[in-house]
Amino acid sequence: MxxxxxxxxxxxxxxxxxxxxxxxxxxxxxxxxxxxxxxxxxxxxxxxxxxxxxxxxxxxxxxxxxxxxxxxxxxxxxxxxxxxxxxxxxxxxxxxxxxxxxxxxxxxxxxxxxxxxxxxxxxxxxxxxxxxxxxxxxxxxxxxxxxxxxxxxxxxxxxxxxxxxxxxxxxxxxxxxxxxxxxxxxxxxxxxxxxxxxxxxxxxxxxxxxxxxxxxxxxxxxxxxxxTGVGNCHVYVDVAADLDKALAIAVNAKTHRPSVCNAAESLLVHRAVADDFLPKVLAELGGAGVRLHTDEASGAAAEQAGVAHEDATDEDWGTEYLALEMAVRVVDDLDEALEHIRTYGSGHTEAIVTEDRAAARRFTHEVDAAAVMVNASTRFTDGGEFGFGAEIGISTQKLxxxxxxxxxxxxxxxxxxxxxxxxxx
Amino acid sequence: MxxxxxxxxxxxxxxxxxxxxxxxxxxxxxxxxxxxxxxxxxxxxxxxxxxxxxxxxxxxxxxxxxxxxxxxxxxxxxxxxxxxxxxxxxxxxxxxxxxxxxxxxxxxxxxxxxxxxxxxxxxxxxxxxxxxxxxxxxxxxxxxxxxxxxxxxxxxxxxxxxxxxxxxxxxxxxxxxxxxxxxxxxxxxxxxxxxxxxxxxxxxxxxxxxxxxxxxxxxxxxxxxxxTGVGNCHVYVDVAADLDKALAIAVNAKTHRPSVCNAAESLLVHRAVADDFLPKVLAELGGAGVRLHTDEASGAAAEQAGVAHEDATDEDWGTEYLALEMAVRVVDDLDEALEHIRTYGSGHTEAIVTEDRAAARRFTHEVDAAAVMVNASTRFTDGGEFGFGAEIGISTQKLxxxxxxxxxxxxxxxxxxxxxxxxxx
Known part of the structure; x- marks a missing residue:
């Protein structure tokens, strides 16, 4: 009443x-x-x-x-x-x-x-x-x-x-x-x-x-x-990623403006590049003051790199931190990344970093979100960036x-x- | 529960x-x-x-x-x-x-x-x-x-x-x-x-x-x-209407397929053409088996023309008959027609019959409906007619x-x- x-x-x-x-x-x-x-x-x-x-x-x-x-x-x-x-x-x-x-x-x-x-x-x-x-x-x-x-x-x-x-x-x-x-x-x-x-x-x-x-x-x-606006956005670093681009994109997506909906909340890294990539990205994120919630594999990498971290819980994968915090997971392949995003994503913005055309095509076709990025920061989902001149908000619905x-x-x-x-x- | x-x-x-x-x-x-x-x-x-x-x-x-x-x-x-x-x-x-x-x-x-x-x-x-x-x-x-x-x-x-x-x-x-x-x-x-x-x-x-x-x-x-689909559609016959077109449109809109949402339910007639137009249209509608719900002025015209009719109640103006029934009202001018449509219309399809460009412009600009017709039957609001090839329904919402x-x-x-x-x- x-x-x-x-x-x-x-x-x-x-x-x-x-x-x-x-x-x-x-x-x-x-x-x-x-x-x-x-x-x-x-x-x-x-x-x-x-x-x-x-x-x-x-x-x-x-x-x-x-x-x-x-x-x-x-x-x-x-x-x-x-x-x-x-x-x-x-x-x-x-x-x-x-x-x-x-x-x-x-x-x-x-x-x-x-x-x-x-x-x-x-x-x-x-x-x-x-x-x-x-x-x-x-x-x-x-x-x-x-x-x-x-x-x-x-x-x-x-x-x-x-x-x-x-x-x-x-x-x-x-x-x-x-x-x-x-x-x-x-x-x-x-x-x-x-x-x-x-x-x-x-x-x-x-x-x-x-x-x-x-x-x-x-x-x-x-x-x-x-x-509008709830964004649990992911950056997935593929086996075929250019790791320099991946580093820049992951750090930008997380730290450029952490309080907004198009900031990334989770980082998914292909197992085959984890040893190469994780020490660099975790050190840089940690250095930027990002609190890291790691799965077992990325936790071990953080340990070796001497970067502070804590164990990710299931809740972390579904959390929009809107803050200098990030969940990190190592995935076996693109399929596991897609499955993770399907389970936890909010349909806002998802990014893949890859030089592999087939992986990029699968990601853009199969991810169900308002915006799907290839080799670009999630932060670009924005009316101003898209050239609309003004923005009322970012819709995460389909209608x-x-x-x-x-x-x-x-x-x-x-x-x-x-x-x-x-x-x- | x-x-x-x-x-x-x-x-x-x-x-x-x-x-x-x-x-x-x-x-x-x-x-x-x-x-x-x-x-x-x-x-x-x-x-x-x-x-x-x-x-x-x-x-x-x-x-x-x-x-x-x-x-x-x-x-x-x-x-x-x-x-x-x-x-x-x-x-x-x-x-x-x-x-x-x-x-x-x-x-x-x-x-x-x-x-x-x-x-x-x-x-x-x-x-x-x-x-x-x-x-x-x-x-x-x-x-x-x-x-x-x-x-x-x-x-x-x-x-x-x-x-x-x-x-x-x-x-x-x-x-x-x-x-x-x-x-x-x-x-x-x-x-x-x-x-x-x-x-x-x-x-x-x-x-x-x-x-x-x-x-x-x-x-x-x-x-x-x-x-989808609720249609309390009106045909308004303006002072500047071609009355032959008006007759054909009003009869078609009501009788062509009365059980569907784009059929007309009410007829509004400008007072200045009522004496000319009403006897013809009421006779033709009555002859087609349409039960007529009339206001005072149109009831008098029906009486003179010897057409069966009954008094319209306030409920009639808001009713989607989906049958051979029609409410008829004489209005003083375009403003009164627009006000009537604003009050009773369901935002589906509204039609004006007029040869006056200014009246047509006002009607198309001011009527808030999914489709606004000038000199055409309301029955044309249809995916097949519009060339879509298939139709899931007719939306009467704005989103x-x-x-x-x-x-x-x-x-x-x-x-x-x-x-x-x-x-x-």
Whole structure:
């Protein structure tokens, strides 16, 4: 049973968003871009107010003993506010997905059909304590012609309130409906549950955050969801690997930015190159501060190389550390690597390092994941790297969007059929 | 609480299907087409057995007082079995969606990326008592490289058992895994619930059937679902309509095949042409045996024309009759028509009849539906008509697929990234 007040709050918010979305769907690109630039200017102008609101969140966080890493993520200073505003201008510079003709033809009976990209309608975003997501999501939704209902983490409540107030005021000054961007504020978990079950009012829900948030949304939601971001990614070093490339890729995939979903969590090494490769890679990973969870064979190699390590448990293979930690296993062959990935992978990104064309082909064909890399770091699964210009998240589901999501993934399509009186015979 | 035996039955079935799906995903088009043709030949050869099994279902149906229309749908004779077998050969002749490169590019760092169509994995189909769906769904799933778990209506249990046995035997004779096609047999509603909640084992669930089946699947399922087929479709006759076209379209949309989702259920007529148009269209609809539910203005026109009618209730506007029944309303203008469609439409197909370019543009832009027709019958929203060659259903949801679904809609994509040692800087 969800608190009726929360259901009513969401119903009102989403209904108003739906009304706004019908206006947004008809806006020209020029109008949307002008609004995005106005929002950016308004944020710049409101920098002091935003920082003041952010200071309240930070104070509350410190009072509640929030970890330093989370406090860092939560913090907005003048530079970061400017960065967030700039992101809106960058979105304005991207092509408009709405109106794109995906395909079309003239049927034998003369009917002209075309499949046209149109906005989803109302998009809900549920995320944690990074205030930049608030502005990013609002900008991406507006550009794709969608109204957005934002549900940020309570730790960033004051900041989000300040940001959304600035954005809504900028919309009104542009003659646009303020309900194009709204914040679902307060109401606790019941408000989130009401949002997740607002079927018919919310067209799409995108959770961004840790595994438990995503799991909750995916299982409890009756609104269509795009699952994002859990990445238990592997690097497999094949018997035919160039070991210099393998070393660079394994270290980069693990250490370049360990807290993100496309960082590697496990290293699989073919037994035939283990003696050559493991001492080097374990020494380098250990030197970079990576805590190593080893199977028997890689543990022995770590021992010989004098690198600190601990025994991997079954849980390690399935863990997304999001930290300087890595599980290491020696496998007998490509089949065992594929089997390991099938068992433990989360379908995000998997990489093979090999110079053997047949091994690369098998790996790319048989691994079931959003992205499969050959001789490249797992870190490349990213909307920015792929050239999308903006990223709403990385989908690990198979429906609608898989992998990095750009603006087109925030749209659906509509068939437009034009005739001159055709009927079916 | 779902019966643990049903959960276990589905787990075993779906796990075996998953294993089979990994082999299917790697099959060449030639192998899949050969299997489809072998399945067709096997069905032809087993015609007598299938008809015998079907006779059991028909007898049970008659004993249970099944309506004649449903008995007709359930019936397989030699001609229908031949038709079902031919449908498999037709699927063999369609292009293979798997392996299609959707897009691709070379990134500035030399990485070559391409987005490739791959099968979903395991697709569940829940449907009612039309045995042809069993064979169609099996064929479409195989062609798109997916394993399928079929859950047909209990009224067709014997027929479905016979059909699936024939198809599985044909697969084995082709050296393919029989678990590529499996039937979830018995277990009652708990088996359906177990299938709907087999998250991680089933990649996609497609319900095909009446509104209540679809509603149940959509709300109770934790497996990703594509919602199909509920169509409360409207024909709006604008002030600027060519009334001859309007007459032909309204009658065709209602009477050509009233039992299907793209048939029209409501007729909206602009007040300025109501006096001219209503007597003609109501007489023709009435003459075709259509039961008419009229608002005040159209009721008066029916009265004057001497056409039988009854008062429309609010429920009529929201009803998908799927029969020779139609609700008729006179509207003041295009805005009122759009508002009516927004309130009562199910997002399937909406048609306007007009010679006015501005009205057509507003209608196609503002109506939120899978298909929007200008001067054409709603009956054209159909995979066959659109040239897809085969149709799994018509999606009325916005995620993944909207409108008629062909083979590509049974696939997802995978990013393949090839490099020569690239790491992120």
């Amino acid at each position: 969800i608190d009726p007040a929360a259901v009513e709050q969401v119903r009102e918010l989403a209904t108003a968003a739906g009304t706004a979305s019908r206006r947004l769907a008809l806006l020209s690109r020029a109008d949307k871009d002008a609004a995005l630039r106005a929002m950016a200017d308004a944020l710049d102008a409101a920098t002091d107010d935003v920082i003041k609101a952010n200071a309240e969140d930070l104070q509350r966080g410190r009072d509640n003993g929030m970890a330093q890493g989370l406090l860092d993520r939560l913090t907005l200073d003048a530079g970061r506010v400017a960065g967030v505003a700039q992101a809106l201008r960058d979105i304005a510079a991207l092509p408009d997905p709405v109106g794109e003709v995906v395909r079309g033809s003239t049927l034998p009976n003369g009917l002209e059909i075309r499949q046209v990209r149109v906005p989803m309608g109302v998009v809900g975003m549920i995320y944690e304590a990074r205030p930049n997501v608030t502005v990013d999501a609002a900008g991406l939704a507006l550009k794709s012609g969608n109204a957005v209902v934002l549900r940020g983490g309570s730790a960033a409540a004051s900041t989000n309130r300040a940001l959304v107030a600035v954005l809504r005021k900028a919309l009104v000054a542009q003659g646009l409906p303020e309900d194009a961007i709204s914040l679902l504020d307060g109401g606790g978990h019941d408000a989130v549950r009401a949002l997740m079950t607002a079927r018919g009012l919310v067209d799409l829900l995108i959770p961004r955050g840790g595994a438990s948030l995503i799991q909750t949304v995916v299982t409890e939601s009756t609104v269509p969801v795009i699952e 609608h969007a898989r992998g990095p999501m750009g603006l087109p993934e925030l749209t659906t399509t509509k068939w437009v059929v034009e005739g001159d009186g055709q009927v079916r015979a | 779902i019966d643990p035996a049903a959960v276990e039955q589905v787990r075993e079935l779906a796990t075996a299907a998953g294993t089979a799906s990994r082999r299917l995903a790697l099959l060449s088009r030639a192998d899949k087409d050969a299997a489809l043709r072998a399945m067709a030949d096997a069905l032809d050869a087993a015609t007598d057995d299938v008809i015998k099994a079907n006779a059991e279902d028909l007898q049970r149906g008659r004993d249970n007082g099944m309506a004649q229309g449903l008995l007709d749908r359930l019936t397989l004779d030699a001609g229908r079995v031949a038709g079902v077998a031919q449908a498999l050969r037709d699927i063999a002749a369609l292009p293979d969606p798997v392996g299609e490169v959707v897009r691709g590019s070379t990134l500035p760092n030399g990485l070559e990326i391409r987005q490739v169509r791959v099968p979903m994995g395991v697709v569940g189909m829940i449907y009612e008592a039309r045995p042809n769906v069993t064979v169609d769904a099996a064929g479409l799933a195989l062609k798109s490289g997916n394993a399928v778990v079929l859950r047909g209506g209990s009224a067709a249990a014997s027929t479905n058992r016979a059909l699936v046995a024939v198809l599985r035997k044909a697969l084995v004779a082709q050296g393919l895994p029989e678990d590529a096609i499996s039937l979830l047999d018995g277990g009652g509603h708990d088996a359906v619930r177990a299938l709907m909640t087999a998250r991680g084992l089933v990649d996609l669930l497609i319900p095909r059937g009446g509104a209540s089946l679809i509603q149940t699947v959509v709300t109770e399922s934790t497996v990703p679902v594509i919602e 993944h697929a909207r409108g008629p679904m062909g083979l590509p809609e049974l696939t997802t994509t995978k990013w393949v990234v090839e490099g020569d040692g690239q790491v992120r800087a």
